[in-house]
Amino acid sequence: MTARLNRSRLLPPALLAAAFALLAWLVLARHGTPYGFDTGPHRWSVAHRPHDAATTARVVTDAGTGPYPYLAAGLGGWLAAGRTTVRRRLVVALLAVAVLLFGQSLRTALSTALHRARPPAADWAVHVAGHSFPSGHTASSAMAAALLAWGLLRAWPGAPGRSLAALCGLLALAVGCTRVYLGVHWPSDVVGGWLFAACWLAALLPPLTGYADRMADPAPPAD
Secondary structure: OHHHHHHHHHHHHHHHHHHHHHHHHHHHHOOOOOOHHHHHHHHHHHHOOOHHHHHHHHHHHHHHOOOHHHHHHHHHHHHHOOOOOHHHHHHHHHHHHHHHHHHHHHHHHHHHHHOOOOOOHHHOOOOOOOOOOOOHHHHHHHHHHHHHHHHHHHHOOOHHHHHHHHHHHHHHHHHHHHHHHOOOOOHHHHHHHHHHHHHHHHHHHHHHHHHHHHHOOOOOOOO
8 A cells, every 4th residue: 555655656746757858858859949839939929028018027027036936935834834833834834945945956957957048138028047948937936836835725725725826826827928928938948847846846745745744733622
């Protein structure tokens, strides 16, 4: 039974890792040269980017960088710890931030190793640095949103928690889309960021959940 349970836990991250590896292979097969499904959305974005829309996209895309992902991940861990001591909540919050931090580090290492070039700088509507695949803003916002949604669903398992978790997912989706709209990533970079984040969390969220369960105090007895 234990072996079957372990295999069932390993299957999702393994499948997601295989999907990411396939996409990375497709990117490397052409030495980073974009495919038609990359260039079409990129050209449309550059041609349909009025000032107000670009300004809004910059505001949204900023949610994927700076302190915001860490605050979201930490809050998710804090909420996921449940009704327990402040110390235990803080430990789970710090572990959630560590999951995000190590995920970002691995993503950076992969991006450096794959060294895909970004779209032409003349098309950028915001300053960027580093390589293109997988998208860092996309991966960071997706991991942070998922960790926050995890905490919200544990704190409020009913409709309010599901609604807030859905908003987290929509924000992460929006951040990824802005990277294409602002001209700094190809669509395949964004898909790669989502696949990476999903794989990383599919591997680490179950043990993190188990640890949070052990940290939580038992529910008080009913009157």
